[in-house]
Amino acid sequence: MQLSGKITAAAGARGNSVVCVDEIGPGEPILRIQGPRLRAPGTYTIQRGANDHISGDGATWAYLNHACAPNSAIDFATWELTTLRTVCAGEEITYNYLTTEWDMASPFACNCGAAHCPGTVRGFRHLDMAQRAAIGPLLSPFLHSKFG
Ligand SMILES: [Zn+2]
Secondary structure (H helix, E strand, C coil), rough: CECCCEEEEEECCCEEEEEEEECCCCEEEEEEEEEEEEECCCCEEEEEEEEEEEEECHHHHCCEEEECCCCCCCCCCCCCCCCCCCCCCCCCEEEEEEHCCCCCCCCCEEECCCCCCCEEEHHHHHHHHHHHHCHHCCCCCHHHHHHH
Protein backbone atom coordinates (compact mmCIF):
# COMPACT_ATOMS: atom_id res chain seq x y z
CA MET A 1 0.00 0.00 0.00
CA GLN A 2 1.40 3.35 -1.07
CA LEU A 3 1.66 5.89 1.78
CA SER A 4 3.45 8.72 -0.04
CA GLY A 5 2.46 10.67 -3.13
CA LYS A 6 6.13 11.41 -3.76
CA ILE A 7 6.90 8.07 -5.42
CA THR A 8 5.86 6.18 -8.52
CA ALA A 9 6.36 2.64 -9.74
CA ALA A 10 8.18 2.64 -13.06
CA ALA A 11 8.85 -0.02 -15.65
CA GLY A 12 12.02 0.65 -17.59
CA ALA A 13 14.47 -0.99 -19.96
CA ARG A 14 16.54 -2.15 -16.97
CA GLY A 15 13.55 -3.51 -15.10
CA ASN A 16 10.97 -2.28 -12.66
CA SER A 17 11.70 0.22 -9.94
CA VAL A 18 10.14 2.60 -7.42
CA VAL A 19 11.28 6.14 -8.11
CA CYS A 20 11.03 9.33 -6.07
CA VAL A 21 9.17 12.08 -7.96
CA ASP A 22 9.34 14.81 -5.28
CA GLU A 23 11.98 15.22 -2.56
CA ILE A 24 11.34 13.03 0.49
CA GLY A 25 12.81 13.97 3.87
CA PRO A 26 14.49 11.45 6.20
CA GLY A 27 12.17 9.25 8.23
CA GLU A 28 9.13 9.59 5.95
CA PRO A 29 6.92 6.50 5.48
CA ILE A 30 6.65 5.58 1.79
CA LEU A 31 4.96 2.20 1.48
CA ARG A 32 3.33 -0.29 3.81
CA ILE A 33 4.57 -3.84 3.22
CA GLN A 34 1.38 -5.89 3.25
CA GLY A 35 -0.31 -8.54 1.16
CA PRO A 36 -1.39 -12.16 1.10
CA ARG A 37 0.80 -14.53 3.12
CA LEU A 38 2.68 -17.46 1.58
CA ARG A 39 4.53 -20.31 3.27
CA ALA A 40 7.50 -20.24 0.88
CA PRO A 41 9.60 -17.39 -0.55
CA GLY A 42 9.08 -16.25 -4.14
CA THR A 43 10.81 -13.70 -6.36
CA TYR A 44 8.48 -10.91 -5.13
CA THR A 45 7.97 -11.73 -1.47
CA ILE A 46 9.26 -10.22 1.79
CA GLN A 47 9.86 -12.54 4.72
CA ARG A 48 8.16 -11.99 8.10
CA GLY A 49 9.03 -15.25 9.81
CA ALA A 50 9.69 -18.95 9.34
CA ASN A 51 7.30 -20.14 6.60
CA ASP A 52 5.75 -16.65 6.55
CA HIS A 53 6.27 -14.52 3.44
CA ILE A 54 4.27 -11.50 2.26
CA SER A 55 3.31 -11.65 -1.41
CA GLY A 56 3.95 -8.51 -3.45
CA ASP A 57 1.63 -9.62 -6.21
CA GLY A 58 0.05 -6.43 -7.59
CA ALA A 59 1.68 -4.20 -4.95
CA THR A 60 3.85 -1.15 -5.64
CA TRP A 61 6.41 -2.41 -3.14
CA ALA A 62 7.09 -5.44 -5.35
CA TYR A 63 8.90 -2.96 -7.66
CA LEU A 64 11.49 -2.15 -4.97
CA ASN A 65 15.04 -3.02 -5.92
CA HIS A 66 17.84 -4.08 -3.60
CA ALA A 67 20.80 -1.99 -2.47
CA CYS A 68 23.43 -3.02 0.07
CA ALA A 69 23.59 0.66 1.13
CA PRO A 70 19.91 1.60 0.63
CA ASN A 71 18.13 4.93 1.09
CA SER A 72 15.15 3.29 2.85
CA ALA A 73 14.47 0.53 5.37
CA ILE A 74 11.45 -1.22 6.85
CA ASP A 75 10.22 -0.01 10.24
CA PHE A 76 9.28 -3.37 11.72
CA ALA A 77 6.99 -1.84 14.34
CA THR A 78 4.61 -0.81 11.53
CA TRP A 79 5.98 -2.66 8.46
CA GLU A 80 6.27 0.71 6.73
CA LEU A 81 9.16 1.35 4.37
CA THR A 82 10.73 4.57 5.64
CA THR A 83 13.48 6.78 4.23
CA LEU A 84 16.86 6.69 6.00
CA ARG A 85 17.94 10.03 4.53
CA THR A 86 16.70 12.71 2.14
CA VAL A 87 15.84 11.20 -1.25
CA CYS A 88 15.87 13.54 -4.26
CA ALA A 89 13.43 13.56 -7.17
CA GLY A 90 14.58 11.10 -9.80
CA GLU A 91 16.37 8.85 -7.31
CA GLU A 92 15.35 5.23 -7.06
CA ILE A 93 13.92 4.00 -3.73
CA THR A 94 15.87 0.99 -2.47
CA TYR A 95 16.00 -1.29 0.57
CA ASN A 96 18.38 -4.05 1.55
CA TYR A 97 16.73 -7.43 0.83
CA LEU A 98 19.22 -9.04 3.21
CA THR A 99 17.52 -7.28 6.16
CA THR A 100 14.45 -9.53 5.73
CA GLU A 101 15.32 -12.57 3.60
CA TRP A 102 16.84 -15.68 5.18
CA ASP A 103 17.29 -17.77 2.01
CA MET A 104 16.12 -16.20 -1.24
CA ALA A 105 14.18 -17.91 -4.05
CA SER A 106 15.93 -15.82 -6.74
CA PRO A 107 19.56 -14.93 -5.89
CA PHE A 108 21.33 -12.34 -8.06
CA ALA A 109 24.69 -10.65 -8.48
CA CYS A 110 25.24 -7.27 -6.82
CA ASN A 111 28.21 -5.11 -7.68
CA CYS A 112 27.19 -1.97 -5.80
CA GLY A 113 30.61 -1.35 -4.29
CA ALA A 114 29.40 -1.09 -0.67
CA ALA A 115 32.03 -2.30 1.81
CA HIS A 116 29.76 -5.11 3.05
CA CYS A 117 28.34 -6.08 -0.39
CA PRO A 118 28.40 -9.90 -0.55
CA GLY A 119 28.70 -9.94 -4.38
CA THR A 120 25.85 -12.42 -4.68
CA VAL A 121 22.64 -11.60 -2.82
CA ARG A 122 21.27 -14.97 -1.69
CA GLY A 123 19.84 -14.31 1.77
CA PHE A 124 21.02 -13.54 5.29
CA ARG A 125 21.97 -17.15 6.02
CA HIS A 126 24.77 -16.91 3.44
CA LEU A 127 26.45 -13.83 4.98
CA ASP A 128 29.57 -14.02 7.11
CA MET A 129 29.60 -12.53 10.62
CA ALA A 130 31.06 -9.19 9.50
CA GLN A 131 28.44 -8.81 6.75
CA ARG A 132 25.70 -9.70 9.25
CA ALA A 133 26.99 -7.19 11.78
CA ALA A 134 27.12 -4.40 9.16
CA ILE A 135 23.35 -4.57 8.62
CA GLY A 136 22.46 -5.53 12.20
CA PRO A 137 20.56 -2.33 13.09
CA LEU A 138 18.20 -2.75 10.10
CA LEU A 139 17.37 -6.44 10.56
CA SER A 140 13.85 -7.80 10.85
CA PRO A 141 12.85 -9.32 14.22
CA PHE A 142 12.91 -12.75 12.55
CA LEU A 143 16.51 -12.36 11.35
CA HIS A 144 17.50 -10.87 14.72
CA SER A 145 16.31 -14.12 16.28
CA LYS A 146 18.53 -16.05 13.84
CA PHE A 147 21.49 -13.73 14.49
CA GLY A 148 21.48 -13.99 18.28
ZN1 LIG B 1 25.78 -4.88 -3.09
